[in-house]
Amino acid sequence: MGEHVRNMEQTIFQSVFPPSFELRPSPESIGSPSAQAEYMDAWSTATRFLELGDISLGAVESLGYAARWNSDRFPDFEAALQTLTSHGLGSNQDEGNLIEWYCFEVKRHFVTVIRPILESEWQLNVPCGEAFTVLKRTVTILTAAKDLYMYPLLIHVFPIMDTYMSTNDARQKVENRLHAIFSHHLPTKRIYDALGFVMYSTGCEVFRTFRDHGQPLLSDYDPVRNESFQHMSELVHGLREVGLAGRGAQVAFARAMDKLMGEFVIGQWVESDPYGQRHMTPALIRWIEGAFPTFMKQVLVNMADGSNIVSETDQEIVKWHEMAVARLGKARVKSLFDFITHLDVSTGGLMDIKDYIATPATRSQLTASFSQQLSTRLLHAGTATTRILDVYIYIVRAFKVLDPKGVLLDRITRPVRRYVRDRNDAARVIIWSLLAEVNHGAPLESTPTMSSEIAREINSLELETVAIAPVEDVDWDNMTWMPDPIDATPDYKKPASEDVIMHLLGLCEREVFIDEVKSILGEHLLRVEGGQFINETRLLKLFTARFGADKLQACEVMLKDMETSRKLTWPIVRTEAYRAASRSTPGRPRFKTHIVSSFFWPQLLQEVFDIPQPVDRLCKGFEQGFKKVKPNRRLKWLPALGRVTVELELKDRRVEEEVPTWNATVINAFGSTNSTAPVSYTVEQLAEDLSMKPFFVRAALTFWAAKNVLYERNGTFTVIESLNDYGNLGPSQPVQSVQPAEPEEEKPNVDTPVHRQMILAMLTNHGGLPIERIHMMLKVVLPTFTFDADELGHLLVTMIGDEILVNQGGLFSLKR
Amino acid sequence: MKVNIKSWTAVAAWRWDMPEDDVCGICRSPYDSTCSKCKYPGDECPLLWGECNHCFHAHCIFVWIRAETSHGRCPMCRQEWKIVAKVSQD
Numbered sequence: 001m002g003e004h005v006r007n008m009e010q011t012i013f014q015s016v017f018p019p020s021f022e023l024r025p026s027p028e029s030i031g032s033p034s035a036q037a038e039y040m041d042a043w044s045t046a047t048r049f050l051e052l053g054d055i056s057l058g059a060v061e062s063l064g065y066a067a068r069w070n071s072d073r074f075p076d077f078e079a080a081l082q083t084l085t086s087h088g089l090g091s092n093q094d095e096g097n098l099i100e101w102y103c104f105e106v107k108r109h110f111v112t113v114i115r116p117i118l119e120s121e122w123q124l125n126v127p128c129g130e131a132f133t134v135l136k137r138t139v140t141i142l143t144a145a146k147d148l149y150m151y152p153l154l155i156h157v158f159p160i161m162d163t164y165m166s167t168n169d170a171r172q173k174v175e176n177r178l179h180a181i182f183s184h185h186l187p188t189k190r191i192y193d194a195l196g197f198v199m200y201s202t203g204c205e206v207f208r209t210f211r212d213h214g215q216p217l218l219s220d221y222d223p224v225r226n227e228s229f230q231h232m233s234e235l236v237h238g239l240r241e242v243g244l245a246g247r248g249a250q251v252a253f254a255r256a257m258d259k260l261m262g263e264f265v266i267g268q269w270v271e272s273d274p275y276g277q278r279h280m281t282p283a284l285i286r287w288i289e290g291a292f293p294t295f296m297k298q299v300l301v302n303m304a305d306g307s308n309i310v311s312e313t314d315q316e317i318v319k320w321h322e323m324a325v326a327r328l329g330k331a332r333v334k335s336l337f338d339f340i341t342h343l344d345v346s347t348g349g350l351m352d353i354k355d356y357i358a359t360p361a362t363r364s365q366l367t368a369s370f371s372q373q374l375s376t377r378l379l380h381a382g383t384a385t386t387r388i389l390d391v392y393i394y395i396v397r398a399f400k401v402l403d404p405k406g407v408l409l410d411r412i413t414r415p416v417r418r419y420v421r422d423r424n425d426a427a428r429v430i431i432w433s434l435l436a437e438v439n440h441g442a443p444l445e446s447t448p449t450m451s452s453e454i455a456r457e458i459n460s461l462e463l464e465t466v467a468i469a470p471v472e473d474v475d476w477d478n479m480t481w482m483p484d485p486i487d488a489t490p491d492y493k494k495p496a497s498e499d500v501i502m503h504l505l506g507l508c509e510r511e512v513f514i515d516e517v518k519s520i521l522g523e524h525l526l527r528v529e530g531g532q533f534i535n536e537t538r539l540l541k542l543f544t545a546r547f548g549a550d551k552l553q554a555c556e557v558m559l560k561d562m563e564t565s566r567k568l569t570w571p572i573v574r575t576e577a578y579r580a581a582s583r584s585t586p587g588r589p590r591f592k593t594h595i596v597s598s599f600f601w602p603q604l605l606q607e608v609f610d611i612p613q614p615v616d617r618l619c620k621g622f623e624q625g626f627k628k629v630k631p632n633r634r635l636k637w638l639p640a641l642g643r644v645t646v647e648l649e650l651k652d653r654r655v656e657e658e659v660p661t662w663n664a665t666v667i668n669a670f671g672s673t674n675s676t677a678p679v680s681y682t683v684e685q686l687a688e689d690l691s692m693k694p695f696f697v698r699a700a701l702t703f704w705a706a707k708n709v710l711y712e713r714n715g716t717f718t719v720i721e722s723l724n725d726y727g728n729l730g731p732s733q734p735v736q737s738v739q740p741a742e743p744e745e746e747k748p749n750v751d752t753p754v755h756r757q758m759i760l761a762m763l764t765n766h767g768g769l770p771i772e773r774i775h776m777m778l779k780v781v782l783p784t785f786t787f788d789a790d791e792l793g794h795l796l797v798t799m800i801g802d803e804i805l806v807n808q809g810g811l812f813s814l815k816r
Numbered sequence: 817m818k819v820n821i822k823s824w825t826a827v828a829a830w831r832w833d834m835p836e837d838d839v840c841g842i843c844r845s846p847y848d849s850t851c852s853k854c855k856y857p858g859d860e861c862p863l864l865w866g867e868c869n870h871c872f873h874a875h876c877i878f879v880w881i882r883a884e885t886s887h888g889r890c891p892m893c894r895q896e897w898k899i900v901a902k903v904s905q906d
Binding site: 612656664 | 819821825828830831832833846848849855858859
């Protein structure tokens with residue numbers, strides 16, 4: 001024990017204060033003076049024999065080792081060595097250890113001769129492209145040096161010392177010393193960095209992670225067959241032979257593999273598939289369990305010849321597996337928003353994320369990352385409400401796949417819900433969307449008031465599935481009861497129903513919804529013609545299930561009113577009063593009345609004006625009939641509400657339109673049975689004649705002017721009896737330009753007064769318009785407008801130059 | 817131009833032939849609304865007039881009359897409750 005400590009101390013001491021090269025035995029330890037003299041002679045002979053001088057590697061190679069250490073040169077070397085050994089050369093700690101002396105000689109030689117050669121290679125950081133070559137050269141030089149240093153020992157010294165210690169032990173010892181000298185005097189950090197790079201790039205090549213390779217990797221691909229892998233293995237093996245495959249190299253290897261895995265997961269798969277079309281986790285796992293460990297094991301075996309490393313790697317695979325899935329998941333989560341908005345193609349990416357979020361840590365990472373994505377990409381003033389609602393639907397759908405328990409959805413949608421509550425139109429949009437008619441087969445586009453996804457969702461919903469879910473906590477007999485998920489928040493509520501619409505109805509406050517549904521339903525019911533009110537019934541059922549029946553009484557009454565009106569109409573039209581009125585009405589229009597329960601309907605339009613005479617007569621007859629059928633009740637007409645189908649018989653065409661009553665009343669005023677002269681009115685005249693507010697008159701006139709039934713000149717609206725006449729009506733008329741372009745004009749010019757005037761008129765009416773809209777509208781109203789958008793763009797730019805228009809962020813509008 | 821009105825869908829609001837904003841003396845809901853138990857106004861929740869000229873939702877006054885404490889009297893004027901069959905004016 002004591003001796004061992006002393007040895008240790010000595011080793012430490014020598015490492016701090018290295019003994020001089022002139023290591024000599026102390027004569028005291030030998031004994032008699034003659035023996036001392038003999039010993040010194042032998043020492044001198046031996047050291048002279050082993051001396052390396054400043055021999056260069058090239059010289060040794062050309063002459064050969066044998067020429068250098070020819071025993072003929074020192075015939076008495078063997079005898080000298082015998083003498084030295086007999087005085088205890090073999091014992092480890094002996095000062096007069098010849099081998100110890102030789103090691104110092106080697107060190108001296110290495111520092112003075114070999115190191116300068118290598119230093120020139122490693123002085124600067126090695127460029128990536130040359131890393132392999134430089135490493136290879138270094139290995140060659142070091143191998144040659146090692147051979148040089150080992151040669152005299154192996155050939156001349158060890159055989160004689162063999163009686164004192166086994167050659168293998170001695171050799172191992174010397175090799176260790178050599179390796180220590182090498183790594184001590186070389187810039188190992190740079191070497192290991194270069195080695196790491198070589199390993200990484202070999203890995204990239206083996207697994208084809210370079211993006212331009214394109215070809216997908218086969219997971220059963222055997223990396224060992226690869227040529228560059230062979231080269232790399234040889235290099236690693238060579239480094240091990242010169243003692244440079246130790247800890248530092250292992251660290252470099254670990255780093256390289258870490259980077260390789262990242263490159264493999266992210267570079268090869270994630271970036272090549274940004275929309276997550278492929279489900280990659282299974283393939284990745286096959287790689288992690290197949291090709292990747294093969295690669296690792298091969299390198300490790302070359303680095304250290306312990307066979308237990310192989311079995312250790314097998315245990316590591318589970319960890320690599322986790323690491324790879326986590327990397328893939330993390331990368332995928334970053335584009336979750338894209339996946340969700342392209343749900344039809346991104347199922348693969350979604351499945352990857354589902355595989356990833358198996359632990360609470362990853363789930364919260366997902367929540368954090370996705371909330372971030374939401375706030376930067378969705379929840380800001382630049383997003384239309386319909387878009388937010390569309391995305392909300394996508395989110396609900398996606399998270400139903402990701403996390404059927406709904407905990408994540410609950411967490412994710414909180415910010416969305418909070419945000420949507422600040423959007424005043426959200427409830428309106430939702431209700432309008434729920435009422436929207438979906439034409440099967442026709443693609444549905446979102447409009448500013450309608451979210452196509454909601455409409456699609458509600459229409460795919462079976463009416464029967466809208467059931468009132470039982471209150472779970474009170475249902476003591478529920479054998480399928482399950483506790484809340486472990487990471488649920490305290491106020492987590494299990495979704496009462498799995499369907500998307502129920503989530504949607506949780507978006508806004510109940511009162512907001514109920515108020516909106518009342519006003520919208522009122523508006524909507526009076527607008528739609530007949531029908532079974534399937535959408536409306538379904539909507540009401542939904543809301544009843546969600547908000548309770550008592551709040552929605554008004555809506556139910558409204559719906560019932562529509563049905564009651566139909567039933568009531570039959571007895572009323574058979575009363576004498578109505579029949580008389582009907583008989584005296586020319587043309588016998590189909591007359592129908594919605595009789596609404598005034599108390600339950602939202603504030604209805606109370607506007608009063610003079611409806612056309614025949615209709616007025618019908619109304620009066622109807623009212624009398626109503627009093628007969630329902631005594632004790634009064635009817636109050638709401639002339640501004642209701643729909644009318646009018647047919648206009650003009651000289652050269654017929655126009656049929658369904659319009660509001662006030663609109664029909666206005667156009668009816670233009671009707672004449674006998675005279676051929678077109679009728680004209682100004683807004684003021686009509687407003688007075690019909691006792692209608694000018695606002696409605698103007699709106700109606702504009703409507704008919706847009707339909708080419710009327711035209712305006714100097715505030716007077718006149719019927720266009722024939723479209724051909726219309727062309728000659730005067731320069732102020734836009735459609736005047738229907739006239740064909742003049743034939744002698746070879747290249748039609750986009751900058752005509754007509755076009756300018758059209759654009760000005762258009763922008764006066766619409767405010768700012770993008771160039772596409774202007775182009776489209778010009779093409780619609782002017783059949784002769786054959787210019788493309790670029791040419792129109794030139795005209796617009798010219799007009800901006802003339803200071804007539806301004807361009808504000810792509811919208812052209814009049815300069816004020 | 818000849819204008820043919822092919823169809824005309826009008827809208828009219830009905831209400832009970834009572835002063836506006838008047839409420840049923842029993843449930844305090846407007847006559848045009850329903851009694852507390854009904855969902856739909858009109859035929860499903862009619863009004864009843866008494867000889868004393870007071871008017872209630874039919875369901876409200878039935879419940880009242882059925883109660884013993886009412887002694888069959890109108891809750892407003894304490895006269896004996898007798899239904900008047902109101903007929904239309906013409």
